[in-house]
Amino acid sequence: MWPWTKAKEKELKTMRDRIRARSNSNPEKIYIVPTRAGGFFLFTTLVMLLIGSGYSNNLVNLLAFFMFSLVFVSMVMTQLQLKGVLVESAAIAPAFASSPSEHSAYLKNSNSAERWGIEMGFAQFKDGSGPKHLKSLQTNRVTWQQPMGKRGKFETKRFELYSVFPLGLFYAWKVVDLPTTYWIYPELKGSLPMPQEMSAVAAEGQRKNPIGTGDDFRGHRKFQKGDSSRQVDWKAHARGRPLLIKELNEGDPPDQIFDWRALDGTGLTDEDRLSQIAAWVQEAYTREMNFTLRLPGQPDRSGKGYEHATRCFQSLATWGMPS
Amino acid sequence: MNRTNRHSVSERVLDRNIVWNKPIQYYLSALVALQLIPLLSVVPPWVSVAAFALVGWKVWHLNKGTRLPPKNIVTAISALGMVGVALTKHTLIGEDAATASLAIIACCKLLECNRYRDTMVTLVLCFVLLMTNLLVSQGLGTTIFLAIDVLLLVQFLLQLHPSNTSLFSFRVVGKLLLYILPVWVILFTVFPRFTVGFWRREVAVSQNSFSDEMNPGVISQLALSDELAFRVQFSKVTPAPSTLYFRGGILASTEGLHWMKSPRRLELEDWVHEDIEKSPTIPYDVFLEPMFQKWLFMLDYFDARDIPEVRGNRAIIVNGGIAEAPATIQARVNYSGQALSIAPSQERLTQLERQTFLQTPLKLESEVAELAKNLQGKTTGDSIANLFGWFRSEKFLYSLSPGATPTMSAFLFKSKVGFCEHYAAAGALLLRLMGVPARVVVGFQGAERNDLADYWIVKMKNAHAWIEAWIQDADAKRGHWTRLDLTSVVAPMRLTMGAEFFSIASQVPSGVNISNIDELQDVNPFGRFGTKAAQAIDAAEMQWIRFLLAYDFEFQQNLISRFGVQHATRLAFFLILAGALGALFLILSVLSRRRDRKRDPVLKEWHKFCAKLAKKGLVRAVNEGPVDFLARVSVSQPTRAKQISELRDLFLSLRYREQGRGQQLSELLRRFRSAVRRY
Incomplete structure (x- = not known):
């Protein structure tokens, strides 16, 4: 799992207050309806009750009453599963198109009893989390995988908790207003080597080791979020200076330029180009390289590290889309 | 969505x-x-x-x-x-x-x-x-x-x-069943029953069941069925097993050995009531298995005042002291009756009754007619005595497999072997030929006692046929039907020990005398223990059937009248049901919403303290930790800074540092509590 496809814990935590403050609907309100199976079951029970009365057969009555008890108790139990369960936060981690995304939620079970068979999900996703078990008197972290669609920046308004537990005869649900933005980056796909390597190949091995592992000190720059701790100049920090990043002359790998136009001759479609560039960004991040993203109609983005990569992915995700 | x-x-x-x-x-x-x-x-x-x-x-x-x-x-x-x-x-x-x-x-x-x-x-x-x-x-x-x-x-x-997705908890099953039980019990108890079933099962007539006629001549072997016919429970007196005659139907029309129900519909007899009132009664309850007939088996002697009820419907009483259910009995039913211990007398027979009970076959064998002439005495009593004497002296044999006996004379003069139906048919015919009104009664005789629960089991093999003869009183104004059982002359053991005796006796060579009853009981393959176990199972079944049958609307009304509600309607029951289920719903909700009572005492004090501060307008933001919050508080209340920092230190050490050291922890808690109180 890549770091940017993990839900951010801190973000999730600050969200709790947002939910409490902005929730229009009553988050404690539970709706309940019989499921199709439940309706069929209840209908059969009533027919059986009629037959029991018709034949004055107390044993048939006994069975019909038992089935009715099942309906009654499952009605109570199903909605009880949702009672006292609060959604503290929920988030959708960014994902690459056509691979699953990690959805996560913090659910507080304020009951002294456990809660069983609770499913949940953001409103527009067809598959939920599957039945989950919540321990009593604590906040439970629940994660599940969700297949995602095409790239882009999306919004979902609501988060839902629901349950058919214990017998599937009733369906109870609870809605929480939870406006959430999430990203789907272009699919990581493409077999072309990086542009620099392409030119290196073109130059017929002028430079055998384009990346190099040199450690010539080039200078300092300020620490940015997402920078690797290996690059921090800890000695300088120990001398009382702020966190600084040692910029090394890594055997002179020139900045990579991932240019949309440079792929003109390859015959790739727009989506495939985006996928190819995303794959390069991914690789460049892994190799801790500087790179520049050059998309038509957008200013160049240069830099390195997690934040830069994320911004590049986001640009790629929304490229060509009305903002 | x-x-x-x-x-x-x-x-x-x-x-x-x-x-x-x-x-x-x-x-x-x-x-x-x-x-x-x-x-x-x-x-x-x-x-x-x-x-x-x-x-x-x-x-x-x-x-x-x-x-x-x-x-x-x-x-x-x-x-x-x-x-x-x-x-x-x-x-x-x-x-x-x-x-x-x-x-x-x-x-x-x-x-x-x-x-x-x-x-x-x-x-x-x-x-x-x-x-x-x-x-x-x-x-x-x-x-x-x-x-x-x-x-x-x-x-x-x-x-x-x-x-x-992975776990299956037995606690869930337990909880579910625990919740279901009260709902189930309430539904069963309160849901109003409909006394009269509006549907009936249509089932092919079982082969073992009773029929409206008997023709022993064509049966060469009587099947002994262990199938249950009914169970009887006596609430006061229990008569001797040999006197347990249960009347089923009356056969009044004869063609020799073949007897049928009379095609005539006779008026009900005129019972002499002062006579009946003198007789002690024997109350009893019958739990009848369905035989797909209308007959309700009533213990002899029939008490005309007592009309049994089946599922709220009164039985129909027909001439001859027979009770019939209004419709074919297709499910288990129970009814109660009372028997008289002496035969009740009634007014003289009507002309039609006389004709019916003296009818003889058109084609009568001459030997039979001659025998009747020979046996006829001066009085009815003499004739009956002669009849019994003749059967005793002629060495008749009782057998469940007598072979085919095509005619009356073949039975009386040649084979001389038969079972109850032969004797009843022959005896009743001879009586009629002697001018004594007579009829054949079919029903059951004898029963097995279940010692464990004090009731009697009547099986299909207890089926029996006997004669009733009309004997007029001396003043000729009244008379009564007298039960005559020729089987008692031919095979007295049949009445005291049941037909099973003869099924065993037919397998032992003649001449062996089985006199010890205990020996016979040990014929049960499982021995005495098996008998006891079978009795226990049957007793449990009896109780259960009794409960299922008894629990009807009337029973429910009686139940609720104990709580002071008289003549409750079905609507009232539905209202009670709704109320009870509603109450149960609330109880279940409250039970599983129960929050933890053992709240952390440290947090409790901390919330008290926060509430005190909130009154002064210092509300802790949700995302504000205790340290940040108290720093803000001490800025706005510089005079109490020392007190606040003490509180903060106590809270922090209680909550985050001092874990697991009981003595010290309670001391800290005490100090924290008093600090909060002082503030």
Whole structure:
């Protein structure tokens, strides 16, 4: 799992207050309806009750009453599963198109009893989390995988908790207003080597080791979020200076330029180009390289590290889309 | 997202469970097979074979992991099954036909089942098949089957909707059953019953049942059935077993050995009531198994004042002291009656009655007529005495397998072997030929006592036939029907020990004298212990049947009248039911909403402190930790800075540092508490 496809814990935590403050609907309100199976079951029970009365057969009555008890108790139990369960936060981690995304939620079970068979999900996703078990008197972290669609920046308004537990005869649900933005980056796909390597190949091995592992000190720059701790100049920090990043002359790998136009001759479609560039960004991040993203109609983005990569992915995700 | 979508969300998740969960499919197949077992005796044999074959097909598919047969093939199979049932039963509407069709449909549904929805439909069909079993039989065994089956079905439902993708908790089952029990009990107790069933089961007449005629001449061997006929319980006095005669029907029309019901409809007799009132009565309760007849077996002597009720309907009393249910009895019923211990007298016979009870066959064998002439005495009493004397002296034999006796004379003069029906037929005919009005009564004689629960079991093998002769009083104004049993002359053991004795006696060489009754009882293959166990099981069954039968609307009204509600209507019961279920709903909600009472004492004090500060307008933000918050507080309340920092230190050490050191912790807590109080 890549770091940017993990839900951010801190973000999730600050969200709790947002939910409490902005929730229009009553988050404690539970709706309940019989499921199709439940309706069929209840209908059969009533027919059986009629037959029991018709034949004055107390044993048939006994069975019909038992089935009715099942309906009654499952009605109570199903909605009880949702009672006292609060959604503290929920988030959708960014994902690459056509691979699953990690959805996560913090659910507080304020009951002294456990809660069983609770499913949940953001409103527009067809598959939920599957039945989950919540321990009593604590906040439970629940994660599940969700297949995602095409790239882009999306919004979902609501988060839902629901349950058919214990017998599937009733369906109870609870809605929480939870406006959430999430990203789907272009699919990581493409077999072309990086542009620099392409030119290196073109130059017929002028430079055998384009990346190099040199450690010539080039200078300092300020620490940015997402920078690797290996690059921090800890000695300088120990001398009382702020966190600084040692910029090394890594055997002179020139900045990579991932240019949309440079792929003109390859015959790739727009989506495939985006996928190819995303794959390069991914690789460049892994190799801790500087790179520049050059998309038509957008200013160049240069830099390195997690934040830069994320911004590049986001640009790629929304490229060509009305903002 | 609308509701249907919501459903499909859940159903899709569940579909995944079904498709991948082979054990669930095996479980479901086993459940369907379980429902088919008791139906073996109900549905036509080919239906059972087909149904089990379909289940087998499903299991084979599961084993092989192959694809299930396509839907249209399964539909074709079920349609074929229905056609087969229609051809076998000539209908699809009757209960048996419906049961057979249901069995086939359930198995077809099982076969094609690979989605959640199919699984639920199959499961509900299992419940329906279980119900058809209960329509056929309501005994203790069926009830135990019901209990186990229902538990398995619920267990399956729970498996189908797991509490967690991986975990199955027994606590869930326990909790569910715990919740169900009170609801079930309330429903059973309060739901108002409908006393009169508005549907009746139509079942082919059982072969062992009683019929409206007897023709012992054509039966070469009497089948001894151990099948239960009814159970009797005496509330006050228990008569001796040999005097237990239960009247079923009266046969008044004869063609020699062949006796039938009289085609004439006779008026009810005029009983002499002062006579009846002198006689002590013997109250009793009968729990009758369905015989698909109208007869209600009443203990002799019949008390005309006592009209039994069957399911709220009064029985019809017909001439001869016979009680009939208003409709054919197709399910277990109970009724109570009272018998007189002396034969009641009645006014003289009417002309029509005389004619009926003196009717003789048109073609009468001359030897029989001659015998009657020879036996005729001066008085009725003399004639009867002569008749009994003749049978005693002629060395008649009692046998359950007398061989064919085509005519009356063949029986009386040649074979001289017969069972109760022969003697009743011959005796009654001879009496008529001697001018004594006589009739044959069919019913039961004798019973086995269940020592454990003090009631009597009457089996089909206790079926008996005897004579009643009209004996006029000396003043010729009145008379009474007197019970005459020739079997008592021929085979007195039949009356004291039951017909079973003769089935054993016929297997021992003649000349061996079985006089010890205990020896006979040990014939039971399981010995005395087996007898006791059988009695215990029968007693439990009796109690259960009694409860199921007794629990009707009248019983419910009596129950509720104890709480001061008189003559409650069904509506009142429904209201009580609604109230009770509502109350239960609230109780269940409250019980499972219960929050933890043992709250952290440190947090409790901290919240108290925060509440105090909030009154002064210092509200802690949700995202503000205690340190940040108290720093803000001490800025706005610089005078109390020292107190606040002490509180903060205490709180922090209680909450985050000092864990697990009991003594010290309680000391800190005490200090924290007083600091909060002082603030």
